[in-house]
Amino acid sequence: MSSQHGSLIIGEVPAVAGHVDVHVESKEATVRVKFSATQDPRFFERFLKGRPSVEVPYVMSRICGVCSVVHLTCSINAVEKALGVEPSEEVLRLRELAKGLEIVQNNLIHVLMSLPDFTGCSDVVSFSKMHQSIFSNLMEANRLALEAHKRICGRFVHIPTLGVAAHNKPVSRYELETAGKLLHTVARKLEETASDLADAWRPPVEGFSDPAPTYCVLNGDERYPLFSSSLLFSDGVTVPVEKYATVIEEIRSPHSNAHYALYRGRAFYTGSRARIQAYSKIIGCEVSVLAKTLSIDFNNPFDNVGAQYVDVVYLSRFLGDLALDLADRFRGGIKPSHVEYSSGSGEGVATVTAPRGVLIHHYVIRGGRLESANIITPTVMNARHIEVAGEALVRKLVERGESEENIKNIIAALVRAYDPCLPCSVH
Amino acid sequence: MVKVKIDGVTIEVEPGTSVLAAAEKAGLRIPHLCVVKGIYEGASCRLCLVKTPTGRLFPACAYYVYRDEEFISDSLDLRIERKVNFEFILKFHRMECWLCPRKGNCLLAKLSKELAVEGTPVCAECPLSPEECLLTKGVPCLGPITLSGCDAECVESGGPCWGCRGPISRVDVLENAFSRYRELGIDTETILRKADIFWNSLPEFEVVKKVFNRVRTS
Numbered sequence: 312m313s314s315q316h317g318s319l320i321i322g323e324v325p326a327v328a329g330h331v332d333v334h335v336e337s338k339e340a341t342v343r344v345k346f347s348a349t350q351d352p353r354f355f356e357r358f359l360k361g362r363p364s365v366e367v368p369y370v371m372s373r374i375c376g377v378c379s380v381v382h383l384t385c386s387i388n389a390v391e392k393a394l395g396v397e398p399s400e401e402v403l404r405l406r407e408l409a410k411g412l413e414i415v416q417n418n419l420i421h422v423l424m425s426l427p428d429f430t431g432c433s434d435v436v437s438f439s440k441m442h443q444s445i446f447s448n449l450m451e452a453n454r455l456a457l458e459a460h461k462r463i464c465g466r467f468v469h470i471p472t473l474g475v476a477a478h479n480k481p482v483s484r485y486e487l488e489t490a491g492k493l494l495h496t497v498a499r500k501l502e503e504t505a506s507d508l509a510d511a512w513r514p515p516v517e518g519f520s521d522p523a524p525t526y527c528v529l530n531g532d533e534r535y536p537l538f539s540s541s542l543l544f545s546d547g548v549t550v551p552v553e554k555y556a557t558v559i560e561e562i563r564s565p566h567s568n569a570h571y572a573l574y575r576g577r578a579f580y581t582g583s584r585a586r587i588q589a590y591s592k593i594i595g596c597e598v599s600v601l602a603k604t605l606s607i608d609f610n611n612p613f614d615n616v617g618a619q620y621v622d623v624v625y626l627s628r629f630l631g632d633l634a635l636d637l638a639d640r641f642r643g644g645i646k647p648s649h650v651e652y653s654s655g656s657g658e659g660v661a662t663v664t665a666p667r668g669v670l671i672h673h674y675v676i677r678g679g680r681l682e683s684a685n686i687i688t689p690t691v692m693n694a695r696h697i698e699v700a701g702e703a704l705v706r707k708l709v710e711r712g713e714s715e716e717n718i719k720n721i722i723a724a725l726v727r728a729y730d731p732c733l734p735c736s737v738h
Numbered sequence: 739m740v741k742v743k744i745d746g747v748t749i750e751v752e753p754g755t756s757v758l759a760a761a762e763k764a765g766l767r768i769p770h771l772c773v774v775k776g777i778y779e780g781a782s783c784r785l786c787l788v789k790t791p792t793g794r795l796f797p798a799c800a801y802y803v804y805r806d807e808e809f810i811s812d813s814l815d816l817r818i819e820r821k822v823n824f825e826f827i828l829k830f831h832r833m834e835c836w837l838c839p840r841k842g843n844c845l846l847a848k849l850s851k852e853l854a855v856e857g858t859p860v861c862a863e864c865p866l867s868p869e870e871c872l873l874t875k876g877v878p879c880l881g882p883i884t885l886s887g888c889d890a891e892c893v894e895s896g897g898p899c900w901g902c903r904g905p906i907s908r909v910d911v912l913e914n915a916f917s918r919y920r921e922l923g924i925d926t927e928t929i930l931r932k933a934d935i936f937w938n939s940l941p942e943f944e945v946v947k948k949v950f951n952r953v954r955t956s
Contacts, residue, residue: 366935472896479895479897
């Protein structure tokens, strides 16, 4: 910024889904970054009141077309918890597989979209011309992940395969085996590409350390948790998901249409960077090798994208094993199943791992109809953290004497590193 | 041999070949419905219309070439002609796709997609046979009253139709569909409530509700 007193309107952040404005104000020594979701609120929690509980998940999945399976599974889990329904084990595993597949494909797209920011190319097209083999490998991995997704879920978005206490699509052993093999190929392809990518891969700002290093992930002991019944924070606090409201507070933001989620009054982050740090014991050596190849600094918010790369490699292998294990156990394939239940009353909270972090759905159901709902999306959790990190970043950039144009681009890159898809914040 | 030029592609054929056969030989697709080679070549559907550069229209299946000639098989006015002709064909087709043995492989549904004529329900593209139909299992599926064109992706993935492509506006099809729902004991209130998710703000939804009320009181 040219002067020490003034404001810089970064305006609408380009290359993201949804609309978000960033506004930087500096006054003497204080810098204030305002992250405002300018999209109109969509009132999902309000207009679903009174709807039959069995229909709720299908409408809730429309919160985001990109992460539809994640919202669908989380919503189904919350309804099941509220009604006290227990689906069979294979249904749960298939649900895990469907959701994991979406995370793999989704994070891969995020990596592809971030290529211009991390390689200094002006856009993805010019990157594809300069680094043809890397780009084609990444695209091929994405195609294979989609192919595997189609085998298990039937279609790409708003899948009707999953339902409350049900799995509707028959999945044959051949399909499970193919999906498993495809996922292993994805992992192998990405691992091969990592060393080539590392040469071109530089975060927009190196050596920038996170000013608020508190994170939130799902709690898992021995297994990478795609579903969990408790939340884990970086200070070691474990909270059962039913009591999420005691630690996570949602506040109305004065300049944004989205809410902020704060952990005991503090900003916190969630996503692949948090996951890789929290599950480093579960994931094991793969992290250190790949992270070293890509020289990922887990303390740098920009390196969330690098962490997603590592996450995708681990998850593809994990889900590949899961699919092959299911194929082994159910040699005749998995038939559609449905558990009978009575649509009564109850309260249910569910959390799942979403591509960009932790997603919480909380429903109260009375007489088979939705009475109230509360949804906290990863974008809402990250919103305040983007502001805090942005403030530290602007200070650092001003110190370095960067031009206004550069500051604009770097702040936009910071928002994109957290989350390139923002409509879920105004659900 | 004579030279036929269709949409700029020149091809040599035996004298007496139909324009449709010549186009097929050249790898061009002209939409057609009634012609079955060697069995019926009566030119009654009039979907395969082609025109000469001077603007004269011919059915491609029944016009045989004996000299060098030029035809146009794709233009805006031809598309409009075909569309009108196809709308007439659909109008007189009894649409009870949920009971039809050709369900899932319906030429009318394919043509309606190709010619952008909205008329067939999702059932026409549904891969389930009439015996496996979700309605017979009591699942409230919106297939019979929803426009086709999606290749019944949801049903293929195991779930019922949610009506995202919008309602059919043909009253007779709606009447048949609601009678079918009633016959199978599916609560029509459930159907309308489900339809409300996607059709809430559509003016056509009012027509659906009216037809539903008429069927209920009859």
